[in-house]
Amino acid sequence: METIKIAMTKGRLAKYSIELLEEIGIDCKELKEDSRKLVFFLPQHNIEVILLKGMDVPTYVEHGVVDMGIVGKDVLMEQEWQLYEVVDLKFGRCKFSVAGKPVIGNGKKHLRVATKYPNVTRKHFAQKGQSVEIIRQEGSVELAPLMGLSDIIVDIVETGKTLKENGLVVLEDIADISARLILNKVSYKTKKKEITTIIDLIEKKVN
Numbered sequence: 001m002e003t004i005k006i007a008m009t010k011g012r013l014a015k016y017s018i019e020l021l022e023e024i025g026i027d028c029k030e031l032k033e034d035s036r037k038l039v040f041f042l043p044q045h046n047i048e049v050i051l052l053k054g055m056d057v058p059t060y061v062e063h064g065v066v067d068m069g070i071v072g073k074d075v076l077m078e079q080e081w082q083l084y085e086v087v088d089l090k091f092g093r094c095k096f097s098v099a100g101k102p103v104i105g106n107g108k109k110h111l112r113v114a115t116k117y118p119n120v121t122r123k124h125f126a127q128k129g130q131s132v133e134i135i136r137q138e139g140s141v142e143l144a145p146l147m148g149l150s151d152i153i154v155d156i157v158e159t160g161k162t163l164k165e166n167g168l169v170v171l172e173d174i175a176d177i178s179a180r181l182i183l184n185k186v187s188y189k190t191k192k193k194e195i196t197t198i199i200d201l202i203e204k205k206v207n
């Protein structure tokens with residue numbers, strides 16, 4: 001039997017991803033240990049799990065370095081990837097929203113938008129016919145309107161706590177986000193039996 005390689009997003013999605021694999025019978029004890037290891041071989045299942053930043057998960061899947069991956073829909077929306085998105089895993093739920101100060105001077109012809117997601121932002125405002133200048137940020141996006149760097153932001157909102165504690169409000173929702181199972185297109189053909197078995201077990205668990 002061929003080894004199945006899975007790329008997992010570190011951070012918020014990791015705990016739920018590990019829980020899901022355990023629920024379908026994959027022993028992930030090693031993955032739960034507090035370590036700096038990034039590659040885990042689970043010999044009893046012939047599965048290899050690697051841990052990556054979200055944006056790097058589809059890159060590994062697309063290049064066929066791994067067969068499948070678990071990643072947020074936000075990452076899949078930000079860039080076009082050559083891969084299959086097969087299951088909505090229903091955890092890691094949050095939203096893409098436009099947010100800003102409660103009063104942002106409605107009717108402004110040109111808005112400055114700070115975001116970690118320039119493509120999602122560009123597409124959203126293009127659809128609305130709103131002219132924007134996108135200011136790319138790496139984090140703490142909420143700071144931008146507070147400091148006068150931007151008029152508004154496009155960011156992920158989960159509980160709304162970060163917005164609230166910084167005096168910002170949601171002005172508009174863009175899309176619902178959750179974690180997705182993604183597949184390499186070639187692996188799906190060459191390792192069809194093993195991959196289909198895993199997808200079926202996961203689908204049964206989440207639906």
Ligand SMILES: Nc1ncnc2c1ncn2[C@@H]1O[C@H](COP(=O)(O)OP(=O)(O)OP(=O)(O)O)[C@@H](O)[C@H]1O
Pocket residue numbers: 009010011012013052053054055071072073074075092093094156157158159177178179
């Ligand atoms: N409150 C949230 N903030 C950010 N992402 C969230 C949130 N809730 C769920 N997610 C999902 O979790 C995924 C991983 O987010 P997380 O911030 O843990 O990852 P990361 O790799 O550390 O990214 P970064 O360093 O860019 O913040 C996101 O891509 C998103 O799909």
Ligand SMILES: O=P(O)(O)OC[C@H]1O[C@H](OP(=O)(O)OP(=O)(O)O)[C@H](O)[C@@H]1O
Pocket residue numbers: 138139140141142155156157158159160161162163
């Ligand atoms: O609605 P909430 O539950 O408050 O969650 C949303 C916040 O969490 C994320 O930031 P993260 O913690 O990843 O830090 P960052 O600012 O470095 O991106 C996101 O960018 C928001 O700032």
